[in-house]
Amino acid sequence: MDTALTRLVGVRHPLVQTGMGWVAGPRLVSATAEAGALGILASATMTPDRLREAIREVRSRTSAPFGVNLRADAADAGDRVRIMIEEGVRVASFALAPSPELIAELKAAGVVVIPSIGARRHAEKVAAWGADAVIVQGGEGGGHTGEVATTVLLPQVVDAVGIPVVAAGGFFDGRGLVAALAHGAAGVAMGTRFLLTSDSTVPDAVKARYLAATVRDVTVTTAVDGLPHRMLRTELVDALESSGRARTLLHSVRRAAGFRRLSGLTWRQMIRDGLAMKHGKELTWGQVLLAANTPMLLRSAMVDGRTDLGVMASGQVAGVIDDLPSCAELVERVMKEAEETLARLAAAR
Numbered sequence: 001m002d003t004a005l006t007r008l009v010g011v012r013h014p015l016v017q018t019g020m021g022w023v024a025g026p027r028l029v030s031a032t033a034e035a036g037a038l039g040i041l042a043s044a045t046m047t048p049d050r051l052r053e054a055i056r057e058v059r060s061r062t063s064a065p066f067g068v069n070l071r072a073d074a075a076d077a078g079d080r081v082r083i084m085i086e087e088g089v090r091v092a093s094f095a096l097a098p099s100p101e102l103i104a105e106l107k108a109a110g111v112v113v114i115p116s117i118g119a120r121r122h123a124e125k126v127a128a129w130g131a132d133a134v135i136v137q138g139g140e141g142g143g144h145t146g147e148v149a150t151t152v153l154l155p156q157v158v159d160a161v162g163i164p165v166v167a168a169g170g171f172f173d174g175r176g177l178v179a180a181l182a183h184g185a186a187g188v189a190m191g192t193r194f195l196l197t198s199d200s201t202v203p204d205a206v207k208a209r210y211l212a213a214t215v216r217d218v219t220v221t222t223a224v225d226g227l228p229h230r231m232l233r234t235e236l237v238d239a240l241e242s243s244g245r246a247r248t249l250l251h252s253v254r255r256a257a258g259f260r261r262l263s264g265l266t267w268r269q270m271i272r273d274g275l276a277m278k279h280g281k282e283l284t285w286g287q288v289l290l291a292a293n294t295p296m297l298l299r300s301a302m303v304d305g306r307t308d309l310g311v312m313a314s315g316q317v318a319g320v321i322d323d324l325p326s327c328a329e330l331v332e333r334v335m336k337e338a339e340e341t342l343a344r345l346a347a348a349r
């Protein structure tokens with residue numbers, strides 16, 4: 001299928017595997033790239049040295065294009081951008097809007113810039129700053145998310161900007177791809193669906209929790225880091241939602257110490273990152289620290305398999321996914337379903 005997305009980034013299929021902290025590592029990204037879709041490495045949870053290594057690891061497994069996701073507001077975003085340019089990464093994906101300077105630097109080096117956004121005005125802003133495309137995530141999507149559903153946000157953004165729009169939030173099959181194309185999107189980006197593949201390194205016990213979830217087991221909470229965050233409802237979420245400020249602070253200091261060791265960040269950088277995530281919100285110090293080390297909570301689940309301690313970010317689609325195909329099987333299946341859907345619609349005419 002030939003769309004503005006496949007032409008822009010040079011992939012065979014208009015499908016994107018999004019950058020998910022601790023989940024979208026070299027194995028998942030290279031399997032996705034080999035399947036003909038755009039895989040995106042999640043770098044926010046890597047040190048800069050590990051990012052360089054991970055890029056080289058993907059390169060050693062595939063010659064297909066891939067991307068790197070980073071936090072535009074991270075203290076070391078500039079260093080990460082330089083690593084991506086030096087290593088010849090094809091696509092830069094951003095959680096939150098990157099600055100015009102960062103976009104200009106990447107574009108001058110030939111990197112395609114695709115920020116993820118959750119509101120029309122953010123799409124308009126990054127389009128005016130020179131972004132090549134946007135991933136627009138509706139409220140049903142996993143991780144940090146907005147309130148507006150994909151079916152409302154997507155046509156709104158398509159009508160507002162002149163650059164390719166990739167739809168995210170709630171996609172898992174070929175019918176969804178065709179629906180997104182009908183709305184005017186250039187493809188779909190999927191997080192939870194790619195997390196639930198046999199190529200994903202997420203521990204089996206954690207995948208089992210996602211597979212067992214119904215749509216009602218996926219919730220949005222602000223208790224983890226003060227921002228609306230879509231995840232599986234667990235005992236930890238219930239505890240954080242009901243605990244007072246003192247307990248939250250204790251809990252977050254303990255976590256933050258661990259993340260600091262792993263990420264190589266200084267306390268000053270962590271607090272700066274946490275404050276950046278406040279976005280003008282009234283957060284307690286405990287929440288500022290939790291915001292800075294939310295990656296640590298994700299890690300407990302996604303790497304250590306601690307379904308009791310960790311945060312399991314998830315889209316609502318976890319409630320309708322019940323298998324673990326390989327990335328190749330998944331991409332082939334989605335594209336086949338899309339072709340069948342198009343044929344069905346053509347026959348109906």
Ligand SMILES: Cc1cc2nc3c(=O)[nH]c(=O)nc-3n(C[C@H](O)[C@H](O)[C@H](O)COP(=O)(O)O)c2cc1C
Nearest residue numbers: 018020021095141142143169170190191192313315
């Ligand atoms: C486990 C998990 C971790 C995520 N981590 C990130 C991240 O580090 N950066 C980012 O931009 N988005 C992150 N997201 C959001 C996804 O990139 C994507 O936009 C979202 O999953 C799309 O919705 P879907 O799950 O319905 O497909 C994460 C999502 C999940 C499920």
